[in-house]
Amino acid sequence: MAVTVRFVSVFRDLGVSRRLFVVEAETLEKTIDKLEVQIPGLKEKLVDSHGRLHPAYQVIHTKGNRQGLCSKLDCPIADGDEIVITPLISGG
Amino acid sequence: MYGFQGTMLIVDLTQGKVLTEKLDERFTRNHIGGVGFGIRLLYDRLEPGVDPLSPENMLVFASGPLSALGFMGSTGMSIVSKSPLTELIGDSDLRGSFGRDLKSCGYDALIVRGSAKSPVYLELTDRSVQIKDAGDLWGKTTAEVQSILSRRNEKGFRILSIGPAGEKLVKYACISGDVRFFAGRLGMGAVMGAKNLKAIVMKGEKETPIADPQAMKNLMKEIHYEVLHDGSCDTLSKYGTWNNTGPSNLKGTLPTKNFQRTTFDEIDQIDGDAMLSRISAGDRTCPGCPIGCRRVVKSEQPYRISPQYGGPQYETVAALGPTVLLGDAVAIAKANELCNLYGLDTISTGVTIAFAMECSEKGVLTDKDLGMHLKWGDPEGILQIIRMIAFREGAGDVLAEGVKRASEKIGRGSEEWAMHVKGLEIPMHDPRGKKGIALAYATAIKGADHESAMHDDVFERENALPELGYVKPMGRKEYQGKPLLVKKTQDLWGILSDALPICKFPMAPPRPLKPNRLVSALNFVTGWDVSLEEFLRVGERIFNLGRLFNVREGADRTLDMLPNRFSEPTPGGASTGETITKENLERMLDEYYDHRGWSKDGVPTEETLKRLELKAP
Numbered sequence: 001m002a003v004t005v006r007f008v009s010v011f012r013d014l015g016v017s018r019r020l021f022v023v024e025a026e027t028l029e030k031t032i033d034k035l036e037v038q039i040p041g042l043k044e045k046l047v048d049s050h051g052r053l054h055p056a057y058q059v060i061h062t063k064g065n066r067q068g069l070c071s072k073l074d075c076p077i078a079d080g081d082e083i084v085i086t087p088l089i090s091g092g
Numbered sequence: 093m094y095g096f097q098g099t100m101l102i103v104d105l106t107q108g109k110v111l112t113e114k115l116d117e118r119f120t121r122n123h124i125g126g127v128g129f130g131i132r133l134l135y136d137r138l139e140p141g142v143d144p145l146s147p148e149n150m151l152v153f154a155s156g157p158l159s160a161l162g163f164m165g166s167t168g169m170s171i172v173s174k175s176p177l178t179e180l181i182g183d184s185d186l187r188g189s190f191g192r193d194l195k196s197c198g199y200d201a202l203i204v205r206g207s208a209k210s211p212v213y214l215e216l217t218d219r220s221v222q223i224k225d226a227g228d229l230w231g232k233t234t235a236e237v238q239s240i241l242s243r244r245n246e247k248g249f250r251i252l253s254i255g256p257a258g259e260k261l262v263k264y265a266c267i268s269g270d271v272r273f274f275a276g277r278l279g280m281g282a283v284m285g286a287k288n289l290k291a292i293v294m295k296g297e298k299e300t301p302i303a304d305p306q307a308m309k310n311l312m313k314e315i316h317y318e319v320l321h322d323g324s325c326d327t328l329s330k331y332g333t334w335n336n337t338g339p340s341n342l343k344g345t346l347p348t349k350n351f352q353r354t355t356f357d358e359i360d361q362i363d364g365d366a367m368l369s370r371i372s373a374g375d376r377t378c379p380g381c382p383i384g385c386r387r388v389v390k391s392e393q394p395y396r397i398s399p400q401y402g403g404p405q406y407e408t409v410a411a412l413g414p415t416v417l418l419g420d421a422v423a424i425a426k427a428n429e430l431c432n433l434y435g436l437d438t439i440s441t442g443v444t445i446a447f448a449m450e451c452s453e454k455g456v457l458t459d460k461d462l463g464m465h466l467k468w469g470d471p472e473g474i475l476q477i478i479r480m481i482a483f484r485e486g487a488g489d490v491l492a493e494g495v496k497r498a499s500e501k502i503g504r505g506s507e508e509w510a511m512h513v514k515g516l517e518i519p520m521h522d523p524r525g526k527k528g529i530a531l532a533y534a535t536a537i538k539g540a541d542h543e544s545a546m547h548d549d550v551f552e553r554e555n556a557l558p559e560l561g562y563v564k565p566m567g568r569k570e571y572q573g574k575p576l577l578v579k580k581t582q583d584l585w586g587i588l589s590d591a592l593p594i595c596k597f598p599m600a601p602p603r604p605l606k607p608n609r610l611v612s613a614l615n616f617v618t619g620w621d622v623s624l625e626e627f628l629r630v631g632e633r634i635f636n637l638g639r640l641f642n643v644r645e646g647a648d649r650t651l652d653m654l655p656n657r658f659s660e661p662t663p664g665g666a667s668t669g670e671t672i673t674k675e676n677l678e679r680m681l682d683e684y685y686d687h688r689g690w691s692k693d694g695v696p697t698e699e700t701l702k703r704l705e706l707k708a709p
Contacts, residue, residue, distance in 0.1 A: 012364075
């Protein structure tokens with residue numbers, strides 16, 4: 001269940017820019033948990049105080065040639081999928 | 093009257109006269125300030141059909157009730173006039189402290205009318221208003237004017253100025269604020285140039301009374317705390333608006349090669365991380381704002397770029413980067429610096445250069461026509477054509493008219509490559525991947541404007557904006573529900589933010605400046621008891637007043653259109669295959685007009701006017 005994860009224009013202070021992460025996980029929540037080991041502090045930023053995906057970020061989920069959003073932590077992720085974490089675009 | 097000085101300054105440059113008028117509470121409550129004041133004043137006092145570059149046009153600089161506070165970008169102002177680019181209502185917001193400075197001189201708004209016989213500048217203080225000779229400033233860049241007037245005046249004067257582009261009446265010339273902030277869009281700098289007004293310097297110490305300062309202080313403290321601790325503004329603080337570049341490319345909404353594409357092969361050279369690594373020299377912020385989104389840039393090689401002139405924001409990076417196929421962060425920053433010094437709007441400049449490049453590529457403009465070889469992505473060519481536009485040299489003269497007029501003059505099918513709505517060049521969000529923004533571009537009173545309605549991306553999650561009824565997610569590529577969404581957020585985000593005024597960035601969900609808090613801030617400052625419903629109705633009133641102005645100038649449904657290019661499917665990226673066909677746009681317009689209470693032709697009905705306490709033209 002290898003999932004690749006990229007970060008675009010977020011968390012530069014955590015040293016994730018331009019790096020590709022590969023983790024084994026079945027859901028977004030587990031992906032974040034696995035990443036937290038490599039990127040300490042990530043979970044605190046990505047998950048809000050209510051235990052939900054922080055609304056300031058979007059998780060773009062690419063499955064084959066289809067792109068969608070993972071908006072909940074229990075979003076299922078499959079082997080070969082790609083996850084990209086970005087800030088929410090709000091114009092300007 | 094709390095929140096206001098209660099006085100408007102009128103300067104007639106033809107007669108060399110200065111007078112003041114009192115503002116009454118009915119006027120202020122019905123229009124709040126900023127863009128609301130500007131549109132109302134132009135609607136009431138400008139004859140239809142006036143040439144925007146004639147002495148008869150008016151240029152309104154208006155603050156709002158929040159301007160006197162150091163509160164999240166509230167110290168800015170709106171600059172409103174009949175636009176030389178669209179010949180319709182035009183406004184451009186100017187951040188920084190200029191709204192507060194105007195208030196400190198004792199005025200809520202400044203109207204400039206007429207035209208001076210020779211170049212002048214205005215000096216405003218809380219004791220006097222003087223029209224001064226600007227013969228020695230004419231021909232100078234914004235930076236040179238800044239330097240001269242800073243030396244001439246005591247410390248603390250704020251300086252608005254135009255560069256050579258404004259003097260040469262380039263239709264998209266901007267107004268500089270201390271050469272760090274810019275009222276970029278719609279040619280307000282050309283209107284200033286047509287009046288022979290090179291600069292305005294301001295300094296005053298008049299206090300604006302606040303009805304409940306303690307309540308306002310508590311609210312500001314609460315919001316500032318959330319900005320710093322709830323994570324909603326983190327990427328904006330760290331990356332500035334450069335945080336948009338990478339995600340926009342990823343979503344296939346990044347205008348590339350004059351909107352022929354929506355993804356850029358060299359994105360890694362210009363995205364937020366690249367800009368921070370290569371040219372960032374820190375950040376600046378507007379007074380009182382804890383976010384600090386304005387990036388400052390610096391470089392020595394291959395181009396020398398001074399941090400004194402700020403740095404390019406997202407719109408500029410995209411307009412002078414992917415739109416012209418330039419993937420060099422330093423060259424983009426240099427192009428931005430030239431635009432700032434010459435006084436050009438960076439969005440219109442980039443889109444106009446892209447238009448010229450497409451004309452060149454397709455053989456409609458030859459090297460001889462252009463006086464140069466202009467090819468996609470060539471930094472030297474881009475820097476050269478910027479100068480030619482600013483000074484109206486050679487082919488720069490026709491390009492200085494904007495893509496609409498330039499394409500009409502050039503002809504030979506080039507109209508199809510002129511990317512504009514109502515004459516205003518399209519900003520840096522390809523609308524095919526955002527159906528709400530497509531409708532917002534088509535219907536905004538000032539033409540294609542990226543800040544006229546909230547972006548579709550914001551509404552892709554639950555509970556995006558419950559105050560306006562948005563609790564269920566809406567896909568960015570979907571049509572359903574977008575007409576009402578655009579109508580509501582045009583009134584709130586597009587209009588009311590510029591009336592208060594307040595920066596739009598902290599208002600974008602999930603950031604903490606929510607509608608109810610804006611209403612509270614307004615009431616704490618003015619002592620009014622405005623409800624959210626009344627507040628939104630003011631936004632609707634101002635929007636409709638702008639529409640009435642345009643209708644009086646001859647605008648109708650036929651102008652609420654998008655370029656044909658958007659009916660072609662996007663060729664790649666995550667918005668592959670997306671279109672905005674004429675039929676789909678017409679369907680959205682029908683529904684949007686219904687929500688607005690407009691006729692099928694796009695004219696506010698009698699019933700709508702009555703509800704909003706407006707009169708037909």
